[in-house]
Amino acid sequence: MKNGSIASIGEFGLIDIIKNQILNSKTEKNVTVGLGDDSFCFKLGKQSLCVTKDLLIENVHFKKEWIMPQTLGQKAIEVNVSDIAAMGNVKPKYTFIGLGVPSTTSEIFIKNLYKGFKKICDKYQILIAGGDTVRADKIVISVTIIGVVCNDGIVKRSGANAGDLIGITNTFGDAGGGVELLCKYGKKHKYTKYERFLISKQNSPKARLHEAWKISKYLTSLTDASDGLYVSIELLTKNFCKGADICIDKIPISTALKRVFKDSQKQLNFMLLGAEDYELVFTVPASEAKILKKLVPQISYIGEVNLSNKVRYFYNGKEQKIQYLGYKHF
Amino acid sequence: MKNGSIASIGEFGLIDIIKNQILNSKTEKNVTVGLGDDSFCFKLGKQSLCVTKDLLIENVHFKKEWIMPQTLGQKAIEVNVSDIAAMGNVKPKYTFIGLGVPSTTSEIFIKNLYKGFKKICDKYQILIAGGDTVRADKIVISVTIIGVVCNDGIVKRSGANAGDLIGITNTFGDAGGGVELLCKYGKKHKYTKYERFLISKQNSPKARLHEAWKISKYLTSLTDASDGLYVSIELLTKNFCKGADICIDKIPISTALKRVFKDSQKQLNFMLLGAEDYELVFTVPASEAKILKKLVPQISYIGEVNLSNKVRYFYNGKEQKIQYLGYKHF
Numbered sequence: 001m002k003n004g005s006i007a008s009i010g011e012f013g014l015i016d017i018i019k020n021q022i023l024n025s026k027t028e029k030n031v032t033v034g035l036g037d038d039s040f041c042f043k044l045g046k047q048s049l050c051v052t053k054d055l056l057i058e059n060v061h062f063k064k065e066w067i068m069p070q071t072l073g074q075k076a077i078e079v080n081v082s083d084i085a086a087m088g089n090v091k092p093k094y095t096f097i098g099l100g101v102p103s104t105t106s107e108i109f110i111k112n113l114y115k116g117f118k119k120i121c122d123k124y125q126i127l128i129a130g131g132d133t134v135r136a137d138k139i140v141i142s143v144t145i146i147g148v149v150c151n152d153g154i155v156k157r158s159g160a161n162a163g164d165l166i167g168i169t170n171t172f173g174d175a176g177g178g179v180e181l182l183c184k185y186g187k188k189h190k191y192t193k194y195e196r197f198l199i200s201k202q203n204s205p206k207a208r209l210h211e212a213w214k215i216s217k218y219l220t221s222l223t224d225a226s227d228g229l230y231v232s233i234e235l236l237t238k239n240f241c242k243g244a245d246i247c248i249d250k251i252p253i254s255t256a257l258k259r260v261f262k263d264s265q266k267q268l269n270f271m272l273l274g275a276e277d278y279e280l281v282f283t284v285p286a287s288e289a290k291i292l293k294k295l296v297p298q299i300s301y302i303g304e305v306n307l308s309n310k311v312r313y314f315y316n317g318k319e320q321k322i323q324y325l326g327y328k329h330f
Numbered sequence: 331m332k333n334g335s336i337a338s339i340g341e342f343g344l345i346d347i348i349k350n351q352i353l354n355s356k357t358e359k360n361v362t363v364g365l366g367d368d369s370f371c372f373k374l375g376k377q378s379l380c381v382t383k384d385l386l387i388e389n390v391h392f393k394k395e396w397i398m399p400q401t402l403g404q405k406a407i408e409v410n411v412s413d414i415a416a417m418g419n420v421k422p423k424y425t426f427i428g429l430g431v432p433s434t435t436s437e438i439f440i441k442n443l444y445k446g447f448k449k450i451c452d453k454y455q456i457l458i459a460g461g462d463t464v465r466a467d468k469i470v471i472s473v474t475i476i477g478v479v480c481n482d483g484i485v486k487r488s489g490a491n492a493g494d495l496i497g498i499t500n501t502f503g504d505a506g507g508g509v510e511l512l513c514k515y516g517k518k519h520k521y522t523k524y525e526r527f528l529i530s531k532q533n534s535p536k537a538r539l540h541e542a543w544k545i546s547k548y549l550t551s552l553t554d555a556s557d558g559l560y561v562s563i564e565l566l567t568k569n570f571c572k573g574a575d576i577c578i579d580k581i582p583i584s585t586a587l588k589r590v591f592k593d594s595q596k597q598l599n600f601m602l603l604g605a606e607d608y609e610l611v612f613t614v615p616a617s618e619a620k621i622l623k624k625l626v627p628q629i630s631y632i633g634e635v636n637l638s639n640k641v642r643y644f645y646n647g648k649e650q651k652i653q654y655l656g657y658k659h660f
Contacts, residue, residue: 006434
């Protein structure tokens with residue numbers, strides 16, 4: 001057996017190792033959604049619960065210089081709520097926050113971080129129910145959210161059928177543009193209005209929870225675009241031996257992205273490969289597409305599912321090759 | 331407002347800040363145990379759930395040089411199960427493991443770590459249900475366990491009455507002795523049989539889950555001794571304006587601790603102030619004490635609850651002053 005590093009096997013190699021280690025774990029008839037979706041769901045009595053967990057690590061997921069502590073606290077909750085939204089009709093109820101901080105951290109930093117946690121928890125009526133606070137060299141935020149499934153409303157990543165339309169909410173690419181600006185100029189640079197908009201999309205994402213509630217009962221599959229639109233489409237199609245044809249020109253991008261990054265290739269990269277947009281990506285039978293658009297006007301349909309096991313991208317009817325250069329965790 | 335560091339306000343100062351920030355959070359009639367106990371409990375339909383969460387951080391909670399990866403994985407689950415045991419009659423069901431690792435970490439390390447997680451999850455019939463794996467500078471392990479409460483069997487930290495006996499399981503001080511040896515000689519030293527026993531008590535704690543199940547219905551209060559016996563006794567008494575008289579000579583210590591550390595003052599320090607013994611500490615009406623001892627012969631009664639708001643320690647009938655020098659997180 002090769003004793004390589006994780007850097008050499010990559011994130012997906014690592015996930016394979018982990019899956020192999022925990023396979024044959026006790027399986028349970030009460031588990032309705034297991035490993036490999038945005039959240040985990042199980043039945044308890046007559047109800048179903050949904051659990052999500054994310055780790056945010058300083059200098060990997062955020063830099064203290066780029067984001068205010070309250071904004072960081074808000075983001076930590078929003079991105080977890082986004083994982084709940086990605087399951088359909090689920091009401092987030094309780095959160096548990098594990099926090100690791102260096103002993104040199106200031107009181108005011110902690111206060112503002114928790115102000116951020118609380119603000120977003122209040123917004124979604126989530127109770128901060130517990131947690132753990134420990135010393136660490138770098139800031140570590142571990143958020144667990146437990147939600148209650150409403151009306152059997154779970155929508156998995158699997159379920160897309162040939163002929164279904166692929167839908168998304170809002171615009172794509174802003175968060176990726178924002179992080180590029182922060183990398184280049186830092187937080188203190190004098191930014192234009194449009195640049196500030198992109199940075200706010202990176203630092204202050206909004207989970208599409210209410211949108212998910214409205215549309216979930218019509219969907220055949222659903223995820224959120226935390227790792228970029230390209231990855232999300234693969235998750236809903238190729239992961240289940242399906243394919244898709246995508247019309248790039250139907251993917252909306254913001255005025256800000258167009259104004260700040262004028263190179264259209266760059267816009268395309270942010271739109272498809274940029275991470276952290278936290279928009280919904282879903283499939284829906286074509287017959288239901290109009291109803292959804294009425295319920296959530298910010299929906300766009302960008303392509304169609306097929307049986308090809310291949311995702312093709314078209315611009316003005318001409319196929320475009322997309323090279324995946326998304327975020328590499330390891 | 332003083333803008334001090336956490337080091338200057340200490341762990342309890344930090345917890346106060348956090349509590350103040352999240353007070354006025356939405357409270358809920360379904361919450362049966364909130365912040366400030368070993369786990370958090372809430373009702374869902376006719377059932378009650380119990381949730382625990384712990385962060386383990388490299389060089390704070392463990393050193394890679396001191397513990398094998400499989401043993402580390404086992405410990406991460408056991409200490410969380412111990413928090414579940416500390417709630418009484420609760421069956422741990424699902425776990426979620428967040429893992430942060432440097433990209434230089436070897437495949438074999440990850441495999442063995444997960445082998446450890448799985449071994450203990452199988453032992454307690456817990457399903458590894460999900461998680462998150464990310465890059466980090468140092469190893470971070472965040473474990474969440476969800477358990478199902480059986481027969482309304484929750485025992486809180488509050489509830490001790492004057493006249494109740496204070497009981498503990500097994501011996502105290504071994505884990506503290508073990509960590510002192512590791513600090514002094516490292517892992518590769520040629521240790522004696524007794525020294526190896528103490529190190530194994532530090533590296534391979536066992537949650538007292540089955541013991542908790544057997545005795546919970548008789549108890550008035552319960553916790554586990556993760557931060558040392560002294561702290562646990564305060565948590566069950568002074569925290570709720572109660573006091574206790576403790577007979578130090580009734581607290582059992584192992585032959586190994588006596589043989590390895592011959593100085594009786596040192597033994598006393600490990601026994602009362604050493605962390606990570608993960609034994610149960612509880613109170614019980616004196617009338618039930620005999621039944622409990624029959625159910626779990628490893629129980630010792632070490633003192634009695636009173637209304638004094640003060641915990642006093644006695645050795646051979648003579649009061650001893652104990653200076654709290656327990657582990658300082660910050």
